[in-house]
Amino acid sequence: MASAPQLPLFYNGLEPLSSDTHADYKVRPQESAPFLVGQHAIPITVDEFPLVQRHMPIVFSVGDDAIPLALMGLNEGVNVFINDDGKLTENTFYVPAYIRRYPYMLARLHPDAQELSLCFDPTSDALGAFDEGDALFADGAPTEVTKSILAFNESFEQAGARTQNFMKELRELGLLMDGEVSIQPDGAEQPFVYRGFQMVNEEKLIDLRGDALRKISKSGMLPLLYAHLFSLALMRDIFARQVQLGKTPLPQLGG
Helix, strand or coil, X not given: CCCHHHCCCCCCCCEECCCCCCCCXXXXXXXXXXXXXXXXXXXXXXXXXXXXXXXXXXXXXCCCCCCEEEECCCXXXXXXXXXXXXXXXXXXXXXXXXXXXXXXXXXXXXXXXCCCEEEECCCCCCEECCXXXXXXXXXXXXXXXXXXXXXXXXXXXXXXXXXXXXXXXXXXXCXXXXXXXXXXXXXXXXXXEECCXXXXXXXXXXXXXXXXXXHHHHCCHHHXXXXXXXXXXXXXXXXXHHHHCCCCCCCCCCC
């Protein structure tokens, strides 16, 4: 089992799914996602920008290995779309693929392994040797349910590769800058200033010329950058939701 420091967000462990070890395992639908309670920033892929930007601000993490993030809250420990029971507070909300992938994940069983194996978090109660649910294996072979789970995870990995290429181009163009959003609520003496993330420098984007501009136009990168920029207006909506929920905002965006 992988050690905890190497595990990504949500995962407490990783175990390869096996027709031998897990021959009698079934998967059952989950009505809640307790692992989401208090998670304010979720990794997303560039494929999701058009959908995410309708519901959540899209920002980029800090550091050289920045990734796109959907903000479900402006402060650590706050998720305005999930109640304390881990249930969505609205039905029309787009749930990022990173969330829908859990508790499964494609991973290399050994550092030198060439292929990725379908693994799962053994601490999840979504699958196990239950009496009810959909079987993962039948006569030693993966069922359609398992094949569907594998296909989704493969699609997610492909989107992840596209996202890595997108971020590489973004860095090469020098378009990322430290982000800052100031929100002045009615009646507040001081504005709430959120930092700790990166965003696209719109002035640099507008000033792009020649080959650089043609490159991002042909690659389809340009509308994705504007989806990110437009989504930042939702920062104020998330702030308002936090106030409404009594989740007193803090003047700093954690993580």
